[in-house]
Amino acid sequence: xxxxxxxxxxxxxxxxxxxxxxxxxxxxxxxxxxxxxxxxxxxxxxxxxxxxxxxxxxxxxxxxxxxxxxxxxxxxxxxxxxxxxxxxxxxxxxxxxxxxxxxxxxxxxxxxxxxxxxxxxxxxxxxxxxxxxxxxxxxxxxxxxxxxxxxxxxxxxxxxxxxxxxxxxxxxxxxxxxxxxxxxxxxxxxxxxxxxxxxxxxxxxxxxxxxxxxxxxxxxxxxxxxxxxxxxxxxxxxxxxxxxxxxxxxxxxxxxxxxxxxxxxxxxxxxxxxxxxxxxxxxxxxxxxxxxxxxxxxxxxxxxxxxxxxxxxxxxxxxxxxxxx
Numbered sequence: 001x002x003x004x005x006x007x008x009x010x011x012x013x014x015x016x017x018x019x020x021x022x023x024x025x026x027x028x029x030x031x032x033x034x035x036x037x038x039x040x041x042x043x044x045x046x047x048x049x050x051x052x053x054x055x056x057x058x059x060x061x062x063x064x065x066x067x068x069x070x071x072x073x074x075x076x077x078x079x080x081x082x083x084x085x086x087x088x089x090x091x092x093x094x095x096x097x098x099x100x101x102x103x104x105x106x107x108x109x110x111x112x113x114x115x116x117x118x119x120x121x122x123x124x125x126x127x128x129x130x131x132x133x134x135x136x137x138x139x140x141x142x143x144x145x146x147x148x149x150x151x152x153x154x155x156x157x158x159x160x161x162x163x164x165x166x167x168x169x170x171x172x173x174x175x176x177x178x179x180x181x182x183x184x185x186x187x188x189x190x191x192x193x194x195x196x197x198x199x200x201x202x203x204x205x206x207x208x209x210x211x212x213x214x215x216x217x218x219x220x221x222x223x224x225x226x227x228x229x230x231x232x233x234x235x236x237x238x239x240x241x242x243x244x245x246x247x248x249x250x251x252x253x254x255x256x257x258x259x260x261x262x263x264x265x266x267x268x269x270x271x272x273x274x275x276x277x278x279x280x281x282x283x284x285x286x287x288x289x290x291x292x293x294x295x296x297x298x299x300x301x302x303x304x305x306x307x308x309x310x311x312x313x314x315x316x317x318x319x320x321x322x323x324x325x
Contacts, residue, residue, distance in 0.1 A: 009131040201271045202225070
């Protein structure tokens with residue numbers, strides 16, 4: 001039996017550093033963010049550097065759980081190509097059980113991160129391949145023996161299996177942590193799914209999407225989520241911290257002031273850190289401490305896995321405010 005099985009995407013990430021010339025940030029109202037990444041059409045220019053890493057919510061969280069000493073397996077789809085072999089080899093070498101991984105004829109998911117020199121000025125080009133093709137028939141139900149399931153954001157056909165995975169968990173007394181992506185939040189039965197999870201993890205934007213309450217109305221959003229989810233409800237707020245409810249108490253914590261190198265995988269590192277803490281200590285305050293520390297450590301290293309804490313690592317504690325509901 002595994003301590004935890006993660007479900008989610010698996011990607012090969014390529015990081016490109018901006019060149020000294022030929023690549024610019026253009027400010028214009030034509031872009032939603034008011035800024036665009038621009039370069040001359042048909043031109044060729046040298047980039048400042050290149051690096052590679054494995055990514056995807058399923059593998060990021062699996063690596064984190066394994067780092068925390070939990071017997072971990074990952075389920076997802078990967079292409080039968082060079083990138084797929086590299087990603088699986090790295091995951092296997094980290095200690096994660098990869099026997100549940102499905103190989104597909106489609107190419108492995110890729111992300112190309114164009115870094116303009118600061119964490120806020122970057123553009124990510126995404127190719128959604130093998131991970132999106134997995135369906136209900138591909139899942140090895142007889143091998144899903146675990147204490148916990150962690151569902152990272154799923155998209156494509158895999159998103160449509162969300163209810164099946166959670167229903168299977170409930171029938172088999174497996175606890176579920178659910179961090180839905182946009183594709184899952186758009187499912188017609190999403191409210192029925194949320195009612196069955198033990199821990200719901202959302203950022204503020206996702207919480208607004210789920211509740212259909214404007215982003216700025218934080219208190220109303222969280223009140224609605226608390227009613228929708230009978231288990232532990234979490235809303236992360238980026239640099240503004242996190243709010244957690246267990247239905248009896250509300251827990252609030254602010255983010256530490258740190259120098260951010262790369263935000264890739266920050267949400268995955270918090271979610272996996274929180275669940276690791278909950279499994280180890282059965283205490284929400286301690287879970288928040290480990291979740292925030294894991295995220296902070298991740299933010300200070302490039303890539304989604306390089307900064308993840310390992311079991312026994314020391315970390316600075318933060319103040320957690322506990323309020324009776």
